Amino acid sequence: MKENLNLTLKVWRQKDKNSKGGFEFYKAEGIDNAMSFLEMLDVVNEKLTKEGKEPIAFDHDCREGICGTCGAVVNGRPHGPRRGTTLCQLHMRYFRNNDTITIEPLRARAFPVVKDLIVDRSAFDRILAAGGYVSVKTGCAPDANTMIVSRENAELSMDAAACIGCGACVAGCPNASAMLFVGGKISHLGLLPQGRIEAKERAVNMVKKMDEEGFGACSNEYECQGVCPKKLSVSNIARMNRDFIRGSVD
Amino acid sequence: MVNAKIPDGPLKDKWTLYKNSAKVVNVPNKRKYHVIVVGTGLGGASAAASLSELGYNVKVFCIQDSPRRAHSIAAQGGINAAKNYPNDGDSIYRLFHDTIKGGDFRAREANVYRLAEVSNNIIDQCVAQGVPFGREYSGYLANRSFGGAQVSRTFYARGQTGQQLLLGAYSALMKEVGRGAVKIFPRQEMLELVVIDGVARGIVVRNVLTGEISSHAADAVVLATGGYMAVFYLSTNGKSSNVSAIWRAHKKGAFFANPCYTQIHPTCIPVSGDHQSKLTLMSESLRNDGRVWVPKKVGDKRKPAEIPEDERDYYLETRYPTYGNLVPRDVASRNAKEICDEGRGVGGSGLAVYLDFAGSIAHLGKKVIEERYGNLFDMYECITGSDGYKEPMMIYPAPHYAMGGLWVDYGLMSNLPGLFVIGEANFSDHGANRLGASALMQGLADGYFVLPYTIGDYLARAGFGKNATNHAAFAEAEQQVKDRIQKVLNQKGKKTVAEFYRQLGQVMWNNCGMARNEKRLTEALKKIPEIRDEFEKNLLVPGTGTDFNQSLQNALRLADLMEFAELLARDALYRKESCGAHFREESQTPGGEAQRDDKNFCNVAAWEFKGLTKEPTLHVEPLEFKDIELSQRSYK
Numbered sequence: 001m002k003e004n005l006n007l008t009l010k011v012w013r014q015k016d017k018n019s020k021g022g023f024e025f026y027k028a029e030g031i032d033n034a035m036s037f038l039e040m041l042d043v044v045n046e047k048l049t050k051e052g053k054e055p056i057a058f059d060h061d062c063r064e065g066i067c068g069t070c071g072a073v074v075n076g077r078p079h080g081p082r083r084g085t086t087l088c089q090l091h092m093r094y095f096r097n098n099d100t101i102t103i104e105p106l107r108a109r110a111f112p113v114v115k116d117l118i119v120d121r122s123a124f125d126r127i128l129a130a131g132g133y134v135s136v137k138t139g140c141a142p143d144a145n146t147m148i149v150s151r152e153n154a155e156l157s158m159d160a161a162a163c164i165g166c167g168a169c170v171a172g173c174p175n176a177s178a179m180l181f182v183g184g185k186i187s188h189l190g191l192l193p194q195g196r197i198e199a200k201e202r203a204v205n206m207v208k209k210m211d212e213e214g215f216g217a218c219s220n221e222y223e224c225q226g227v228c229p230k231k232l233s234v235s236n237i238a239r240m241n242r243d244f245i246r247g248s249v250d
Numbered sequence: 251m252v253n254a255k256i257p258d259g260p261l262k263d264k265w266t267l268y269k270n271s272a273k274v275v276n277v278p279n280k281r282k283y284h285v286i287v288v289g290t291g292l293g294g295a296s297a298a299a300s301l302s303e304l305g306y307n308v309k310v311f312c313i314q315d316s317p318r319r320a321h322s323i324a325a326q327g328g329i330n331a332a333k334n335y336p337n338d339g340d341s342i343y344r345l346f347h348d349t350i351k352g353g354d355f356r357a358r359e360a361n362v363y364r365l366a367e368v369s370n371n372i373i374d375q376c377v378a379q380g381v382p383f384g385r386e387y388s389g390y391l392a393n394r395s396f397g398g399a400q401v402s403r404t405f406y407a408r409g410q411t412g413q414q415l416l417l418g419a420y421s422a423l424m425k426e427v428g429r430g431a432v433k434i435f436p437r438q439e440m441l442e443l444v445v446i447d448g449v450a451r452g453i454v455v456r457n458v459l460t461g462e463i464s465s466h467a468a469d470a471v472v473l474a475t476g477g478y479m480a481v482f483y484l485s486t487n488g489k490s491s492n493v494s495a496i497w498r499a500h501k502k503g504a505f506f507a508n509p510c511y512t513q514i515h516p517t518c519i520p521v522s523g524d525h526q527s528k529l530t531l532m533s534e535s536l537r538n539d540g541r542v543w544v545p546k547k548v549g550d551k552r553k554p555a556e557i558p559e560d561e562r563d564y565y566l567e568t569r570y571p572t573y574g575n576l577v578p579r580d581v582a583s584r585n586a587k588e589i590c591d592e593g594r595g596v597g598g599s600g601l602a603v604y605l606d607f608a609g610s611i612a613h614l615g616k617k618v619i620e621e622r623y624g625n626l627f628d629m630y631e632c633i634t635g636s637d638g639y640k641e642p643m644m645i646y647p648a649p650h651y652a653m654g655g656l657w658v659d660y661g662l663m664s665n666l667p668g669l670f671v672i673g674e675a676n677f678s679d680h681g682a683n684r685l686g687a688s689a690l691m692q693g694l695a696d697g698y699f700v701l702p703y704t705i706g707d708y709l710a711r712a713g714f715g716k717n718a719t720n721h722a723a724f725a726e727a728e729q730q731v732k733d734r735i736q737k738v739l740n741q742k743g744k745k746t747v748a749e750f751y752r753q754l755g756q757v758m759w760n761n762c763g764m765a766r767n768e769k770r771l772t773e774a775l776k777k778i779p780e781i782r783d784e785f786e787k788n789l790l791v792p793g794t795g796t797d798f799n800q801s802l803q804n805a806l807r808l809a810d811l812m813e814f815a816e817l818l819a820r821d822a823l824y825r826k827e828s829c830g831a832h833f834r835e836e837s838q839t840p841g842g843e844a845q846r847d848d849k850n851f852c853n854v855a856a857w858e859f860k861g862l863t864k865e866p867t868l869h870v871e872p873l874e875f876k877d878i879e880l881s882q883r884s885y886k
Contacts (some may be wrong), residue, residue: 015797016797016798034522038527046746049746049790049801050746050790055800060489061314061319061489062324063488063527063528063530065632066323066324066412068319069314069319085632089632089633114459114798121316125318125424128421128424129424129427129428130428133424134380134421138702139371139699141377142378144333144373144378144391145335145391149385150389154385158384161417162413165319188380192380194377194378194379195380
């Protein structure tokens with residue numbers, strides 16, 4: 001049902017990486033519940049701009065849940081209350097009139113705040129550059145159907161490859177661990193024959209880089225799986241550990 | 251006249267002959283060359299990775315926080331290739347033929363044939379990278395028929411094919427970054443192209459985090475910055491998609507070809523209110539099992555379930571008995587608009603038509619429909635709160651893909667030597683209408699298998715060492731950028747970027763959208779400069795230019811879109827014929843279909859910038875069809 005909401009937002013504001021941040025309160029009034037969460041922020045920002053104030057900075061791009069750019073911790077949960085949904089796909093019908101909504105960046109030591117709700121997730125790129133690929137060069141691939149893959153493995157691989165690199169798993173984990181992200185990539189490639197050849201070095205190099213970047217360890221809280229907008233399973237972490245141990249003993 | 255430099259020889263041998271005669275840079279010399287790639291979508295990422303593997307020094311720039319976020323990631327349906335794995339008669343020629351015909355005979359034969367030719371290599375490459383394509387129980391690759399194609403040539407990774415292909419190209423790129431061969435510059439926006447003595451020599455970028463302006467020089471610049479559909483304000487493109495890189499290049503001398511070819515995708519979720527910030531596409535594969543209808547009566551506000559069969563108009567099935575609900579995108583979109591203009595649209599706004607699965611669910615069972623489209627039904631429910639299994643979905647067309655772009659020759663080089671343009675940013679392969687699952691094919695074809703050869707030919711001839719930024723042209727370009735920024739910040743007017751943007755979008759959608767005519771286009775050419783005039787006087791952008799200022803970023807992008815909008819309208823006015831997605835109401839068949847005018851418009855319109863207040867100069871590239879007969883498209 002169409003409804004207009006009046007909300008109070010408690011939003012983390014921080015000028016830049018080196019400044020101290022803090023919460024500020026804003027009124028969001030007459031919010032159409034058909035809006036997405038980000039559209040609600042657009043409305044608030046438009047009002048702030050009109051008042052000559054700086055709008056709330058937040059990252060976003062595709063607004064259809066696939067680019068992984070957006071994300072904030074809403075009422076203590078990365079991407080907000082609805083399971084398997086990115087912030088841009090969360091709609092205001094999941095909130096009630098007069099709610100107070102707390103909005104914070106995806107916090108982690110390895111994700112420094114850049115401004116307001118925006119964090120620096122470049123650590124993820126560096127982890128992937130350490131081994132998240134198959135070392136095949138353009139032009140040398142044989143006919144695609146010479147590499148057959150059991151349907152079961154192809155499906156499991158796709159489940160893991162669905163990761164959008166948003167960082168919710170890190171922000172949701174009490175240890176700020178990146179193991180679901182890393183495990184996802186290791187499973188995606190390791191479940192395919194073309195990815196097996198480098199599986200051990202891949203696991204060792206990516207895990208090493210992950211530790212260097214300041215992410216924490218896994219203590220089986222399963223929070224990452226719970227907040228993942230693409231519902232990646234913690235079994236990917238087990239697969240990562242298997243390849244890592246094999247790679248470490250060799 | 252522009253010279254496309256298409257190699258001589260029979261169509262099927264042209265690419266081979268080109269490669270045979272192309273110059274190559276010898277191996278140890280490659281590292282002496284510097285190449286800049288702007289954009290990290292399918293085209294940019296695949297090009298950067300491939301060029302680095304060859305040994306060139308590559309710098310890559312993107313506006314997102316990571317190269318993995320480019321909007322190629324949002325493509326759902328699939329990627330075409332002429333593998334003929336299903337044994338259903340596909341071939342390179344057939345893929346070429348379908349693409350030319352689908353583009354309504356407004357693409358270059360030679361380019362399209364090459365695209366079809368390298369399509370198979372793309373699939374091989376992606377599988378080797380670990381792209382998890384859908385597979386049969388046998389373990390072999392699965393194919394489906396897509397977008398009305400008569401053969402099953404589309405490879406897919408669930409409804410996330412763009413994501414998986416992009417992650418493949420990104421992994422190839424990160425492999426090169428990891429070994430220190432490519433340097434990536436995320437959150438950097440290209441704001442100027444630097445041209446010295448008519449040759450592209452570098453770019454000026456702004457670090458959006460710090461506001462720092464810097465120059466980068468190279469022996470060649472590759473633009474892979476995507477299309478310009480953001481000009482409509484509401485589109486299926488990501489919020490950071492914009493026209494700035496190619497528009498800046500255009501203002502520095504690169505020709506802009508066929509900007510009026512804009513694809514409006516038929517199966518998108520309708521607008522829900524004024525707050526709408528973007529439109530979401532649902533894969534057109536839905537039309538395989540969904541039936542499109544509206545009430546027969548104007549203003550019928552009953553719930554869909556209360557409308558009996560004989561009071562429903564399944565208008566695509568009655569108007570196009572052969573193709574029915576599977577008519578191409580442009581035809582489906584135009585018909586939805588007509589129906590809604592008649593007042594028979596549904597939903598709160600009246601700007602929607604039903605896409606009904608009740609029949610298919612009754613016939614095949616809910617489980618089958620769930621298996622085929624489960625993720626799309628979930629997405630629909632997530633956005634609208636409505637269950638597509640229980641009541642018909644509502645859909646409406648939305649701006650989706652730009653077939654036009656910077657003019658390039660057969661080697662993907664613009665008329666400015668040293669400036670290459672690939673993927674959606676160029677104009678070359680889709681003619682006046684792009685077929686489903688062909689955008690991914692083109693982006694990767696350009697980046698993996700075409701550009702690495704053609705850029706080598708150019709570099710070998712041009713020589714190396716032009717990578718210093720001490721030329722006065724760089725300082726000048728930097729100053730131009732700083733002035734533009736200051737101009738925006740100094741205004742302190744009353745209207746926000748979003749207000750101006752909506753205003754522009756409305757004019758573009760109403761006057762230059764799905765159906766165009768001389769009167770409305772002329773009106774657009776009057777209205778756009780009016781909006782721009784006010785935009786230059788009454789804009790309100792808070793904050794400064796020396797830190798992370800998203801309002802400033804948006805204002806700079808909008809300024810370029812405002813200028814570009816006029817060129818789009820002008821091109822649409824010039825092209826008096828209807829072709830593909832460009833529908834001029836003055837040029838239709840008695841049955842209301844697009845009527846081409848091959849006598850006068852079998853060409854590419856390439857525009858040269860002459861100043862904002864001056865008319866651009868038109869350069870016409872005639873199109874010749876030697877291997878395929880010009881025919882009227884008919885889907886009746």
